[in-house]
Amino acid sequence: MLGLFRFPDLFTKLHAGSLLESFALPLCIIGTSLMQKTLCAALKNILVVVILLILNPIIANILSKSARK
Amino acid sequence: MTAAITILSSCLIGVAIKILFSRSTLEVIISASVLSITLVCLYLFMDAPDVAMTEAALGACLSTVVLLTIGSRMPKLLTKAVTPYLSLFIGLLSAVAVILMCYKQINNYSSIQKPVHLHYSNKYYTSNLKEDMGIPAFIAGILAGYRSYDTLGESLVILIAGISLILIINPNLGGGESGVNKTHLKNEGNNIDRNKSMLSIICRIIIPYALLICIYIQINGEVSPGGGFQAGSLVGSVFIVYSICSRTISINKKYLVITAIGSVLLYCFIGVSGIIFGGNFLNYGVIPLPHSQHLAIFIIELAIGINVASIITLIYLTFHDIRKR
Numbered sequence: 001m002l003g004l005f006r007f008p009d010l011f012t013k014l015h016a017g018s019l020l021e022s023f024a025l026p027l028c029i030i031g032t033s034l035m036q037k038t039l040c041a042a043l044k045n046i047l048v049v050v051i052l053l054i055l056n057p058i059i060a061n062i063l064s065k066s067a068r069k
Numbered sequence: 070m071t072a073a074i075t076i077l078s079s080c081l082i083g084v085a086i087k088i089l090f091s092r093s094t095l096e097v098i099i100s101a102s103v104l105s106i107t108l109v110c111l112y113l114f115m116d117a118p119d120v121a122m123t124e125a126a127l128g129a130c131l132s133t134v135v136l137l138t139i140g141s142r143m144p145k146l147l148t149k150a151v152t153p154y155l156s157l158f159i160g161l162l163s164a165v166a167v168i169l170m171c172y173k174q175i176n177n178y179s180s181i182q183k184p185v186h187l188h189y190s191n192k193y194y195t196s197n198l199k200e201d202m203g204i205p206a207f208i209a210g211i212l213a214g215y216r217s218y219d220t221l222g223e224s225l226v227i228l229i230a231g232i233s234l235i236l237i238i239n240p241n242l243g244g245g246e247s248g249v250n251k252t253h254l255k256n257e258g259n260n261i262d263r264n265k266s267m268l269s270i271i272c273r274i275i276i277p278y279a280l281l282i283c284i285y286i287q288i289n290g291e292v293s294p295g296g297g298f299q300a301g302s303l304v305g306s307v308f309i310v311y312s313i314c315s316r317t318i319s320i321n322k323k324y325l326v327i328t329a330i331g332s333v334l335l336y337c338f339i340g341v342s343g344i345i346f347g348g349n350f351l352n353y354g355v356i357p358l359p360h361s362q363h364l365a366i367f368i369i370e371l372a373i374g375i376n377v378a379s380i381i382t383l384i385y386l387t388f389h390d391i392r393k394r
Binding site for chain 2 (some may be wrong): 054055062
């Protein structure tokens with residue numbers, strides 16, 4: 001989170017942000033899924049993790065490719 | 070819960086100030102998208118999942134994409150500075166003054182003692198909805214049952230908005246001569262842009278599941294949060310994402326207009342069938358079928374969903390075709 005504000009240019013900021021949202025956030029959501037009472041709610045959280053892991057690297061890739069041009 | 074609402078509300082104010090003092094129109098558009106995503110979280114905390122779904126589809130997806138499309142058609146628009154600071158600051162100060170003056174009235178918006186919640190119609194709805202309509206969801210029952218005149222008017226307004234937009238921007242469709250108003254996006258065929266190829270592959274995986282969720286929201290509109298407007302706006306957003314990712318889509322806008330008009334006609338047909346069987350307009354209880362209320366509400370939600378989806382796709386495609394002229 002600190003890297004988003006401290007890093008100098010777009011690519012390093014993108015590195016910090018994508019690390020945040022494709023590594024730290026899924027870990028947090030897996031943690032909340034362990035805290036759920038029912039299996040159904042836990043599986044919903046796992047589904048959110050899967051969607052995040054699919055979408056976030058793609059978004060970071062597209063942002064960096066379009067910034068390189 | 071209250072702490073979360075307070076934090077999100079202060080985030081809203083911060084993003085709004087950021088919008089006021091941003092340097093270019095591109096920044097304004099992106100900040101507005103952030104604003105509507107914050108609003109989605111706020112609605113979820115306030116127990117309004119219907120409004121949250123609509124805001125996510127319309128505010129965060131559709132308006133951002135349409136504004137960015139217009140901006141990319143006119144590149145000067147995205148880099149132009151847009152800040153008359155003094156007038157903005159005066160407007161901000163006056164808005165803050167108004168909110169400070171009347172915050173005591175809007176403070177406990179969810180209090181049960183408010184006159185809105187004490188009106189007799191609310192008690193009627195909450196106590197009689199189950200036996201009047203035969204469905205458990207209040208919003209669907211009130212929207213498509215008790216207040217179906219209002220909903221008919223709303224779907225007509227959406228239809229008129231789409232048609233007038235297409236008449237202003239792209240009047241060829243109204244001329245009747247050209248049925249070939251197809252939107253062949255550029256780069257048709259095999260030479261997909263390398264930059265977009267990964268995105269299109271991922272969209273091929275995601276989009277069927279998104280459509281499945283839309284169908285779930287549509288069909289379960291009577292028993293859970295959701296319904297026609299939400300499912301329709303989500304379907305429209307999915308179509309927009311698909312037409313951004315894949316370069317080979319071609320939709321004739323005429324068919325979109327025809328489906329929108331057909332759905333409104335379906336709604337009116339349900340209303341008129343109430344007259345045929347001896348009741349009032351839009352009184353479905355008299356139709357001699359088992360669970361006629363439930364069935365009619367289901368068909369009406371379906372009509373609203375088709376209407377909203379086709380009009381949203383129509384709006385995006387209309388703005389997308391500006392460069393072609």
